Amino acid sequence: MDNGLRDFILAIVTMDYSLVQGGGCPVFLAENATQQNKISMLLARILGGIVHDLENGVYLIVKH
Amino acid sequence: MQNYLLVISFGVVAGFLARWIMLRSDYRHYPTYPHGQLTHLALGFIAACLGAVAVPAIAKPDYVAVTFLALAAQQFREIRSMERNTLESLESTKLIRRGNDYIEGIARVFEARNYLTILTALITSGVVQIFSWPYAFIAAAICIYGSVKFMSGRKIGDIADIVPAQVHFDKSLLMVDDVVIMNVGLEQIRQKIEKDGMGVLIKPKNDNARLTLDVPGQRMAIIHDVVSILGSKVDMNEMDLAPLARKQVDKGYLGLFLVANEPDIQYLIEIIKRVPVLESAQGTTLSSFYGKKAAD
Structure with missing residues (x-):
């Protein structure tokens, strides 16, 4: 549980696509904060991950 | 000529009692009732028998029998790996895991408790052999109290x-x-x-x-x-x-x-x-x- 081996970004949810560069991970665009919150929550439940906040408007769904 | 039956039965009863008292199914959810407990009580009974027959075997004297005891005691080492395997295989389906350190600790305790059982049976039957049967109650009580008290370990x-x-x-x-x-x-x-x-x-x-x-x-x-x-x-x-x-x-x-x-x-x-x-x-x-x- 506490070990970091399984840590892995499953998805990124953002309102500003320019904040995310590079590939390897699906990026979901949201129109507003409410939608971003909702998408993140649903993705986390579906993928079994946890939502983390980078505090710049980018949310990550990470598998621990 | 001592009554060996008396010696052995006191040893077996004291050892089995010790194992029973040490077998607590508490909040750690292990061992589960009733099958896990039965396994350990059965093994505890065998351990108690082993300890109890040691004294008459020496008194007889039948030294070959004593060497067999050592051989039989080896079997109890298996208990540790048995416990470890069981608990480890259950880990993958737990939401909150025990962790390997805890499992190893539990397995070690289960092994050690069987040795304590053997020791209790050995001491009790020895007391009956050397003194007489009323002293067995005192010896057994001290052994059981010691097993519970001194093997409980430290807490956070x-x-x-x-x-x-x-x-x-x-x-x-x-x-x-x-x-x-x-x-x-x-x-x-x-x-x-x-x-x-x-x-x-x-x-x-x-x-x-x-x-x-x-x-x-x-x-x-x-x-x-x-x-x-x-x-x-x-x-x-x-x-x-x-x-x-x-x-x-x-x-x-x-x-x-x-x-x-x-x-x-x-x-x-x-x-x-x-x-x-x-x-x-x-x-x-x-x-x-x-x-x-x-x-x-």
Whole structure:
């Protein structure tokens, strides 16, 4: 549980696509904060991950 | 000519009784009732028989029989791996895991208890052989009391102070007082944690205790024991509310965070105090020369 081996970004949810560069991970665009919150929550439940906040408007769904 | 039947039966009864008393199915949920207990009672009975026949075998004298005893005692080593395998295979389907350190500790205890059973039976039957049967009651009582008392080990409450602490957020970071626990993204989860979350600080009393609490296995054992009594609001695929224990890296104490089904902070503290200190996690820096020097 506490070990970091399984840590892995499953998805990124953002309102500003320019904040995310590079590939390897699906990026979901949201129109507003409410939608971003909702998408993140649903993705986390579906993928079994946890939502983390980078505090710049980018949310990550990470598998621990 | 002594009555060997009397000697052996007193030994067997005392040994079996010792095993029975040491077999406690408590909040650690192990061993489960009734099959797991039956296995251990049966093995305890065999161990008691082994211990009890040793004295008559020497008195007879039949030294070959005694060597067979040593051979039979080897079988009890299997118990440790049996317990380890069972518990390890159950780990993958647990939401909150025990951790390997805890499993190893439990397995070791089960093995050791059978040796205590043999010893109790041996001493009791020896007393009957040398003195007479009324003394067996005293000998058995002392042995059983000793087995329970001296094999219980230390608890977290002995090595650390546990104090309630405030669960709060520093932007997206979940904190227990000044210990950073994790990053929480969703606003609704933050609100839930602020409403239902409980936090405590586990402050080690000395350097040995600090090293003990450093070990992730020890932290997992604490969390496992707490969750198995108070419950947690973690579900499959919803790990946001997972209980965590993190270290204040500068000061060395732990912050523990939990969202429990039963939010009673005083019981949380009492439970943590009673978590066993794992043998494999014990810090021993203060018994080394440089450890003692560096501590001040």
